[in-house]
Amino acid sequence: MEALLADLQARVAALEQGGGGGGSDDAGILPQRKAGSDAQIMKKVATRLQDFESQITAQLGNLQTDFDKKLSHVSRGASATKPLDAAGGSAGLDTMAEDLDQLKYDVGELKDLLQNNKGEVNHIRRIVLACERDMEDFTAAMDAVNVDLDEMRARVDATHSIIT
Numbered sequence: 001m002e003a004l005l006a007d008l009q010a011r012v013a014a015l016e017q018g019g020g021g022g023g024s025d026d027a028g029i030l031p032q033r034k035a036g037s038d039a040q041i042m043k044k045v046a047t048r049l050q051d052f053e054s055q056i057t058a059q060l061g062n063l064q065t066d067f068d069k070k071l072s073h074v075s076r077g078a079s080a081t082k083p084l085d086a087a088g089g090s091a092g093l094d095t096m097a098e099d100l101d102q103l104k105y106d107v108g109e110l111k112d113l114l115q116n117n118k119g120e121v122n123h124i125r126r127i128v129l130a131c132e133r134d135m136e137d138f139t140a141a142m143d144a145v146n147v148d149l150d151e152m153r154a155r156v157d158a159t160h161s162i163i164t
Contacts, residue, residue, distance in 0.1 A: 044133075051126050058119055066112060073105045 047133075048130070051130070055123065055126075058122075062112070062115065062119065065115075069105070069108050069112075073101070
């Protein structure tokens, strides 16, 4: 019976201090902080969605360009076919035209590779910017923790000076 009374007194004391007593040992020590306001969270979500949209748009544009180039190359190759008995002066020009088409196609492939590298560089830049934003958020959170620690030190010092 005395144990129940002591437990009840401890709960009442915890409620009077603002701790709530709901099983959280440190609820009365530090106030609950939200991770960020709704506007900040929505801004982050919107920024990341815009990044994702730009990535998808760039990838679809690259796919369309690749498809168009390959289709053009295949159609040029099909139109350049000649009968087996083709001979004479025009045969040399036909092979030169085919070689030129192949060279154009290869240069186009090199351009695509360079464009893909540019896209990867842009993707890395977006990742770095996201990391910088996260670091700013982390720094702000650490500043808030330091403020809370300073407040706790002041409380502890005040309590200590009262006791002694």
